[in-house]
Amino acid sequence: MFQADWVYHGKPLNLFQTHPDFSIFCSLSMYGEDLRTIQWPELLWLKRSRTNGSFYGRVTDPNFEKSIKTRKPVDFSGRKTCALRARFWLRCVTRMKQSIASKGGAMLVCHGKPEEVLAKLPGGSLVVCQSEPVSPEQTDVEDQVAKALSSHCELWRKWGAMSLYHRKDLPFPLTDGPGSYTELALTLGWEDLWRSPGRTADATRIRPPVAAPEVWPKAVANLELPGIMSDLVLNDERESLKFLGYTAEEIEEDLQEPVLWDLPTGYGPAKGHDALQWANLAKPDGWLRISHYMAVGCISAREILSRAEESVNFNGVAHRLLWRELHRLNAIRWGRRLFWLQGPGRVERPWSWDSAAIEAWKAGRTGVPYIDACMRELKQTGWLAYKGRKTAGFYFVFILGLDWRVGAFHFEDVLMDYDVAMNYGNWVVVAEVDKSSRGAHGFKSVQDLAAWKKEEFEWKLSAEKKNDPSGEYLRKWLPELGKLDAKHIHEPWAMSEESRKTGGCVLGQDYPKPLGGPFRMREEEEEEEERRFHPNDNSGNRYTYKEFIDFAMSKGYDANFGKKCWEEARPVAALQEENEQLRQQLQAPGTPGERTGKGSLEHLMDFFASRYGSL
C-alpha cells in the first residue's frame, strides 16, 4: 500500500492510493500534531503554474465557458506561487518525508499534472482524495483525476479536516448556510462568540483531532511514476526550485534573503523559541501566526482549537477560526462568483487597470509610507498582519480605484499563507463586492469613488500613525525615510521643501509623491464629526454631513438632496441602542434551533425591516 498527497495552490489534497493486495489506509480527517509529527502520506505533487499558459489557467476555466457570458478573461500576468512560498512548501514536504521515513514508510514526491501522474498507477488501485470544494480550481482538477482514473482505478473523494466542522455534522446544507458570522456562530451553537466561547448543550459537534500513526506501512517497491523528484533534488533548495520551473533570476533573488519560516516578519527566533507559536496563546493579544502552516495543511483548525481549549485566549482563537470557517463556507456557496469582478454581490462600479499604479503598489512605491511598508514587508517575508492586508487592499481598491482581483492575485502570488477561500473571501469584503447591500455603489468614475473614500482612508492612516508614533515600523521597511523625524515619517508630503532636503527625502526623487494623495492626518484631539446612518441604507454604514452631500452629488443630485437625507438620517447613538436591543433579543431564552431556525430568522427580518425598511 502507498498513499499520495498532493499540494495544489496552497491546499493539500490527500490522494491516498492502495494496491488491491493491501488494505486501505484512510486517515483523511487526521492531521499530525504539528510539523514534527505530521502524517501526510506518501506521494506529493507540487504543482506550480502561471496564469498564462498554466495547465489549469486562472480558475481552470480560461475561456470562461462555465462562467457568465459577459465575463471576459483579463490578462493579469500574475504568478500563482512565488519562490518563497514554494521554498516553504518544499521544506514542509521534505520534513514530512523524513518523518514518514522515520516511521517505516516512504514518500514519493512528484511534479506534474495530477491526472497524468496518477493515471500511471497500477490497475485496480484505489485513490482516496481529500476533496477541496472551496475552489473550482481544485474541484476541476479532482474531476480531471477522476476521468483519468475511471478506466482502471477508483477515486474516492473525502471531506478531510481542512474545515473545522465535518460537512455531515452541519445543521444546514453545505451550499445554503448562514451568510453572516453572527448567524453562523449561533446556528452552530456558540452562545455569543463575539464575547465568550460558551457553547449550548446541543451545539454542533467539532470532531476531535486524531493522533498521527506511529508506524507507516511499507511503500510499494519499484513504483514508476512521472515527474518523481529524487532525494538529491529535494534536499537542495536551488535544484528543487529549478525542477519546479523557477527561473535562475527568481531563484537568485529569493535565496539571497535568509528567511525565518516560523516567524511572520523575520524578527528572529525568540528565547525559548516555539516554532508553532503556541506561546502566543498565553499573551493578551494571542495572535497565532500559524496561518501559513494551516494553508499548507501542516496543522488543522481542529487541532488548533483543541490545543487552545485551556488557554486564556480560547475565545479569540475560536472567534478567528469561525471567521475562517465562514470564508470556507462562503467560497463553497459562491463557487466561481467569488472570482468575479462584480463579486458575489454583483456590484457594478467603474474600475481602473492603470498598470503603473498596480506596479507601484506591488513594489511598495506608492509614496504613502504605511502602504509602502506593508507591501515591502509582504514581498520580502510573505507575511503581513491582518490590518496591513486590509488597509493596503482598501487603498488599492478605493483610492487607486483598481480592479480588486489584481490585488488579490498579487497576494495569491506572494502570501506565505495563501489560501483561496481566505484570500479571495477577505478581498471581496475589503472591496465591498461581497453583498449587494454594501456601501460603495453607483459611482460613475473611480475619481468620484476615491473622493468619497478619501476621508475614511485618512482616518485609517491616522490610526496607524497613532499605533506607531515613532515610525519604527516604517523605518524598518523604508530605509529612504530613515532620517525623517517621527512627525513627518508618516506624511512626508506635509514637510516643507527645506526639511525634505535636509531629511534626504525629496518627493519625486528620493521617494515617490503620494499616489491619490496628499492625505490629511487626523490628530488625536481633533473632534470627530457627527455621523449618521440613513434608514434606507441597508449597509448600516455611518456618514458625516459632508459625505451625505458628496454622495448625493456623486449620484447626480444636488446638495439639497444630500441635506434632506442627512435630516432623515439618525444619529449613531440610536443605532448602538438598537444593536444592544438586537443582542438581547438574540440572547433571549429558547433553544438554539428556535433562535436560529426559520422562526427567529423571520423575527430578525422583521427587526431589520423595521430599521431599514423592506430588504
Ligand SMILES: Cc1cc2nc3c(=O)[nH]c(=O)nc-3n(C[C@H](O)[C@H](O)[C@H](O)COP(=O)(O)OP(=O)(O)OC[C@H]3O[C@@H](n4cnc5c(N)ncnc54)[C@H](O)[C@@H]3O)c2cc1C
Ligand atoms: C485582503 C486579505 C487577504 C487575506 N488573505 C489570507 C490568506 O490568503 N490566507 C489566510 O490564512 N488568511 C488570509 N487573511 C486573513 C488574516 O489576515 C490571516 O489569517 C491572519 O493575519 C493570519 O495570522 P494569524 O495566524 O496570526 O491569525 P490569528 O489572528 O492568530 O487567527 C488564527 C487563525 O484564524 C484564521 N483567521 C483569522 N482571521 C481571519 C480572517 N479575517 N479571515 C479568515 N481567516 C482568519 C486564520 O486561519 C488564522 O491563522 C487575509 C486577510 C485580508 C484582509
